[in-house]
Amino acid sequence: MSKMFQRGQASITGIGELKPSLDAGGRTTLDLLGEAAGQAIKDAGLHKEDIDGLLVTPPSEDSYFLWPSQVAEYLQLSPVFMNMVELGGASAAGTIARAALLVDAGICKNCLCLSGGVWDKQVFNTREGKxxxxxxxxxxxxxxxxPMGFNSGYALIARxxxxxxxxxxxxxxxxxVDQRTNAMLNPDALFNQKPLTVEDVLASPVxxxxxxxxxxxxxxxxAAAVIVSRLNNGSDQMHDPVTIWGFGEAYTHNSIIYAPSLTESPIKAAANRAFQMAGVNANDIDLVSLYDCxxxxxxxxxxxxxxxxxxxGxxxxxxxxxxxxxxLPCNTHGGQLSCGQTSFAGGxxxxxxxxxxLRGEAGPRQVGKNRLALVNGNGGVMSTQCCLILRRM
Amino acid sequence: MPDYKDIYWQKLATGKLWLQFCPSCQKFIFYPRGLCPYCLEPELEWTPASGQGKVHSYAIVNVSALPEFKEETPYIYAVIELAEGVKMPSNLIDCSLDKVHVDLPVELTFIERDGKTLPVFKPSEEA
Structure with missing residues (x-):
């Protein structure tokens, strides 16, 4: 029998995340990535030299060409393995699944998963942007x-x-409304000035x-950065490691027009695969982080x-x-709907x-039960799915 | 331009919507391709669409970022399921916003937009 992914070998040992902003202050994607990477390395109790894997999501404004290499040069990293993961909004979750594989296979000890981008308001709402x-x-x-980009795609599903x-x-x-309640306790959320009511949402323009x-x-x-490490990675272990207990991916379409179903998504298959790998089911999950465009x-x-x-539903x-x-705590940071969608780092x-x-470091919005979390990344219009199951050891 | 795109737009220019058909899979194909996406055979036939279909879903666009559509709002952007079994994006025209619904029977018609003849749909006569 072939070697299977071993639960518990790959853990998240460091995280870093910048406060979402409407104006990047002249900084580029590379600048934002570097700042988030620095935070994550510090959080993991590692040194930059300990990073031997690099998985990046695409840039928002720079050229895709040799992107992992561009990032490695800018941050002076020398990974033994690097790649770009392009699954749209599922890219970030996708880097975690791939990092877990690299670590489990013994290729990397500490894999840096990096995502971020600069929002360009000049381009966004134009034909070119679409x-x-x-x-x-x-x-x-x-x-x-x-079509109005993702708006009309998701409107077809909702209708x-x-x-x-x-x-x-x-x-x-x-x-x-519930996600805004969560965001009220997140100082980094873009929208945490006042709670929302159902009436507020329905009174906003259609x-x-x-x-x-x-x-x-x-x-x-x-930008946001996550470090996936092999246990005994040489760090000072600043935090209880959060293990990647299972993952699953699925795909059925690129454009929603040609999806087999508008109302049933490939998340079903992705989640089933993740549950099977983790040996758990939906009833075991304490909290969820669901991609919320x-x-x-x-x-x-x-x-x-x-x-x-x-x-x-x-x-x-x-x-x-x-x-x-x-x-069922869902998107306890407020989700992208309250925090903003920081390009590929939204996921x-x-x-x-x-x-x-899972570490118990969520402050005033800390949930009570925090053993097992399910994270889903969704790209395109329910096109690419990556489901992760994370467990506190 | 690949032949298959050329044929598609040329037929539209004469007021006809033609679809690709795979003789080996016995399936219709939308959008036009250089091979059958089901069996990967490159030999495909072309056949006129029946022009009958129904609204699989729709979105009413109130705010459009596309300059040529800004004067058109609100307009109905829809996924049409053709009688041949394929789905295609389109617009629903000659249909008031309170009449449109999921599964509404529609029939093919054409409009000129941006110098191109486009297949669009309107509620079926019997609907």
Missing amino acids: MAVMSQAEIDYDLPYG RHISQYGTTPEQLAKIA IVDPLHLLEIVRPCSG YTITVLISLEDIGFCRKGE GKFVQDTDLTYKGS MSHVTEAVRQ
Whole structure:
């Protein structure tokens, strides 16, 4: 029998994350990545020379060409193995799964997973900005009909879910409301000035029907870094290690137009694979960090992971307290919906927050039960999925 | 431009929507490709679409970042499921916003936009 991934060999030993900002202050993606990397190395009790693996998500504004090499040069790293992981919003979670494999295989002792980017407001809401994230097939056959990027893609999912299962706008809004309650206790959140109500969400402008402004993520600048290490990595072990207990990925489509289903996503297969590897199920999970570019993304994720049956997500979120105090704490940092989407690092924020919670370092928003966390990264329009199960040892 | 894109747009210019069909899989294909995505055979046939379909889902765009659409808002961006079994992005026209719904039967029509003839859909006569 071939060697299987061994649970417990690869652990998250360091995290670093910059406060999301609307203005990067003239700094580049490389500058932001370096600052986050420095924080993570320090957090892990390591020295820069201990880093022997580098997995980076793509840059937001620089050239992709030889990107890992560009990063290694800028930060003067000499990894024995490096690569760029491009799975859209799932890239950050994807770096963790791949780092776990490298560490488990004995290739790397301390693998630095880096993500971040600078948001360019000049480009974002333009034809050029929309085309930058489209495939050639989308440019040829979709763009002539005026799609609004991810907004219209997720609106198609929400509309079909509403029509098929009777999900209500109030139920979807509740997700943003609970996450804002969490964000009120996160000084780094972009939006933590005042709590939200369901009425606030529904009174915000309908950008692409049925999506309201306050159900849509706000792009911004930032970076986050995570170090995945082999046990006995030579560090001073500043924290209890958080182990990568399982992971699973799945893919069914690039453009949502051609997805096998609008309402059932590949998260289902990704989560099943992760559960199988970890030897646990949805009932064992203490908290979740779910990629939240839109409220509908969280609702579909909850259903497909198995916290409720397909179609019952609306009622589930209505009846479940998703805040840090609740029975299923979800996105306890406020999620991207309250923290902002720091380019590719938005997906890393779900990892860093899960690690804080599992370590018991989440301060006033610390959850009670914190043994096992599920993190999901989602890219495109429910296109690429990477599900991680993290466990405090 | 590859032949398959050329054929697709040329047929549209004469007011016809043609689809690729794989004789070995017996499946229709959208969007046009250089080979069948199911069996990877490069020999594909072209056949006229029936023009019948239904709205699989839709989004009403109230705010558009695309300059040529700013005057068009609100407009209906939709996924149409054609009778042939394939899905395609399109617009629903001649349909008031309170009439559109998931599974609405629609039929093919054409508009001119940006110097191109585009296949779009309107509610079926019998709907």
